[in-house]
Amino acid sequence: MKNTFIGKRLMAFKYAGRGAWLLLKNEASIQVQAVIALVVTVAGFYFEITATEWVLQFFAIGLVMATEGANTAIEEIANFIHPERHPKIGYIKDVAAGAVFFAAVIAIVIGCIIYIPYFG
Incomplete structure (x- = not known):
């Protein structure tokens, strides 16, 4: 099964999962982002954000975490x-970090758009 199309996709998924685990285990920046993701997810349940707000929030989380992972690589x-x-x-390293900066700023803006109205 390892040499079949499905088998190769499953192995790729396994390697990607291992890479995500290694990032979470070893990289402080990803650990901080994961804690922030957890906090805003809890906040989303607390404030009962809309489906659209959930999509935007998860997009922002994914954007920052993926960019941070690429930066680390x-x-x-x-x-x-x-x-x-x-x-x-x-x-090269500064440019990669700059990409993370852009993603983080966008995530902060999205977070403000979502949560500021709940405090008003």
Whole structure:
């Protein structure tokens, strides 16, 4: 079954799950994002947000976590290829971190759009 289309998809899913676990286990930034995701999920139940708000909230959570995971992978590759400090590697890592920044800002805006009305 390992060499079938379905078998290969199942193995890919297994590897992706392992990667997600490794991120959660080893990366402080992902751990912080996971705690924030848990807090806003609890807040969503508490405030009984709408289905559309749930979709936006989960989109924002997924966007930040996925971008953070890609950033971590880019940093690990860069460190592996060139362990010493190098301006081009620094630039690559800064650009990857900038992508996380954009995702986080959008997530904060989405969170404000969802939750500020519940406090008003």
